[in-house]
Amino acid sequence: MPNRRAVTGRSREPRRRFAQELRQLRSSHKVTLRQLSDRLGWDYSLFAKMEKGETLGGPEVVEALDAFYGTPGLLLALWELALSDKTQFKEQYRRYMQLESEAVSLWHYAVSVLPGLLQTREYARELLSLGGLIGTELEAQIEARLSRRTILDDPDAPPFRAILSEAVLRSPMADAMGWQAQLSHLLEFEPQGNVTIQVLPFSAGLYRLVSTDIWFLRLPQGATIAYAENAARGELIEHSATVESLQRS
Template identity: 30%
Template structure:
């Protein structure tokens, strides 16, 4: 997605003390929420209620509820006791311990905390541990595929009052995000034909942008498919979204949806199924990868 700039967001992810203190609520980080979600799944599978498990662990039910929602992290001792009480296998327990450790780490993106919107921070956190990212954009090149010049035009148009110095830092942030494509995650980008024809920044900027896409396709684990104007209606029409899959297939997927004035992260299975249907629908109407690459090459020639 092209990641709209909305508002600055400062976060603090704390352990039980802050959660009980009566201070301002904290937004769960992606890693702490994944940790809590896994613990909740095993707790429900055991047949225990949250109150019953909390009593066995020697903590308040409200504290355990915050752990499952990701708003507080279990201490190492509480996590170890929960693993034992819930009969969690050793390999999964190791994953939970690692998630807890990573949830304490400051993400590289926090270097940009003074300019980073809550929406973009959430998207970057979702991407941080992803093994597969699927995105649909009808009118704009997805952020992970953007060149610096193209991104500058998109950012400046979306935030006309942003200071030039902040735009430069935001561009630096986006280029650092783009580096992730060479470090593991697989990317499948479904792009509307309008996105590859709209001359954002003029023909030279668009030509360089399209050349960059070709280079990325040929050098990394990236698939790009173009939805031609002739494709007709599909289930993703009018939408733009990102579907995140993590390495552990047992982890639930998440869907990030960005709009002009709001953004949402969906984690409920029913909603995720709807977006999986939507991306399957649009992908079935898109050109195959080879034909999409040929179309992009043809357009590059037209822009010479």
């Protein structure tokens, strides 16, 4: 009779398993978050958020943790599994939506499509349809996207700055009338003092965020967080040094 595998009680969900392993290793090594920060050089708040599953951190910090704990490759392997887990996209995006509603200022750099806060119903419908959504699921996603625009209509609406790659305006909808309506909708924001729309022309040349959409939110307590998204995945970024680096891009 084959030996039965021991039950560890640890999560099979990659992101939670990664966070659990981080907590267990730090506990077994009897070090505090601040001591870990002193040893490895990253702010202790980053390690706290990694252990809570709020962020995955980057490969450099994960490799440093592997070296510190004497677990060569273990944490990096768990990190890669968590990073590739597509179910985490929705979880992080939901958290981003919550933070967006609380933000005191927002700005968005868009590389290929208009920011959701600036989209018309027709634009949102065509865009979401391209992702394969149909029927009631499509309608629900459209309503969810349009409901976000209310944060710009409030009398105390936060300032919102959108920087659009020229490619965004060079990629029209299939519906010509719908595209005209979308462009007219953008012009309606001109007299709205809290909304600024700028265009980065092709003539600006190459730049670091050439393939990444990114949002920056300034929260009431003063911290700034980022949400980066490309064709493969999205990631909520709360580590201050990483956010500052992206802002300089």
